[in-house]
Amino acid sequence: MAFAKHSGNDITRQEKQQAAAAALRWVRSGMQLGLGTGSTAAEFITLLGQAVRNGELQVEAVATSLASEKLARAVGIPLLPPRRGLRLDLTIDGADELDNQLQLIKGGGGALLREKVVATASDYLLIIADASKHVAQLGRFPLPLEVVPFALPWVLDAVADLGGAPKLRLDKTNPAEPARSDQGNLLVDCYFGALLNPPELAQQLQQIPGIVEHGLFLGLARAAVVAQADTTLVLQPGMAPASAADFTDLP
Numbered sequence: 175m176a177f178a179k180h181s182g183n184d185i186t187r188q189e190k191q192q193a194a195a196a197a198l199r200w201v202r203s204g205m206q207l208g209l210g211t212g213s214t215a216a217e218f219i220t221l222l223g224q225a226v227r228n229g230e231l232q233v234e235a236v237a238t239s240l241a242s243e244k245l246a247r248a249v250g251i252p253l254l255p256p257r258r259g260l261r262l263d264l265t266i267d268g269a270d271e272l273d274n275q276l277q278l279i280k281g282g283g284g285a286l287l288r289e290k291v292v293a294t295a296s297d298y299l300l301i302i303a304d305a306s307k308h309v310a311q312l313g314r315f316p317l318p319l320e321v322v323p324f325a326l327p328w329v330l331d332a333v334a335d336l337g338g339a340p341k342l343r344l345d346k347t348n349p350a351e352p353a354r355s356d357q358g359n360l361l362v363d364c365y366f367g368a369l370l371n372p373p374e375l376a377q378q379l380q381q382i383p384g385i386v387e388h389g390l391f392l393g394l395a396r397a398a399v400v401a402q403a404d405t406t407l408v409l410q411p412g413m414a415p416a417s418a419a420d421f422t423d424l425p
């Protein structure tokens with residue numbers, strides 16, 4: 175499946191809202207949710223907040239970043255702290271890239287660690303995205319790593335040995351300083367080019383001491399809602415794309 179090429183920030187924003195609105199239709203009162211991070215997840219949090227304030231939905235949620243936590247509070251979504259035994263019914267999150275098998279690259283916003291923790295604590299990970307995120311093969315977007323500051327030089331060497339050009343991410347507002355995750359760790363963006371074997375790369379990265387987490391999310395997403403123009407499709411691994419309108423419940 176391929177989406178036609180398109181451009182334009184307004185169109186992309188509309189598509190993010192469209193994907194978020196489709197996901198919201200599958201949220202039920204009583205659910206405990208995971209809230210993703212990034213501009214697409216923010217559209218979902220905003221819509222969910224409206225539904226909560228209108229009394230249409232009663233939910234509780236765990237946020238995957240301080241930014242999403244702040245937004246969720248602002249729009250009136252009751253928040254849950256992490257606790258033992260907590261399983262989330264559904265996590266809704268964006269992605270930097272997704273392929274047809276729903277392998278993902280995440281972490282462009284630096285939230286990969288909490289996002290993977292929350293996705294793993296969830297019964298269902300639903301990805302929402304505009305069509306620009308859908309690729310035939312992962313790797314156009316650099317792969318983010320969260321790295322313990324002490325280990326940085328050796329992690330950079332190890333990533334280079336694996337064939338990925340590593341680049342320390344800089345703070346957007348103060349480029350003289352490195353960007354920091356919510357945990358105070360560093361972020362490294364790795365340019366491997368097309369990822370021919372994401373599971374093998376994930377395993378290699380997991381073995382490098384000092385890498386707290388990498389942005390490959392493999393076997394975690396159950397479905398993705400991908401919007402382009404007025405088309406909103408549901409993608410599931412091994413299944414033909416279907417119109418989101420056909421699903422009255424989670425795919």
Ligand SMILES: O=C[C@H](O)[C@H](O)[C@H](O)COP(=O)(O)O
Nearest residue numbers: 212213214268281283284285
């Ligand atoms: O760390 C950030 C997350 O992985 C985001 O889900 C990802 O970067 C996509 O963000 P956006 O929806 O802004 O493109």
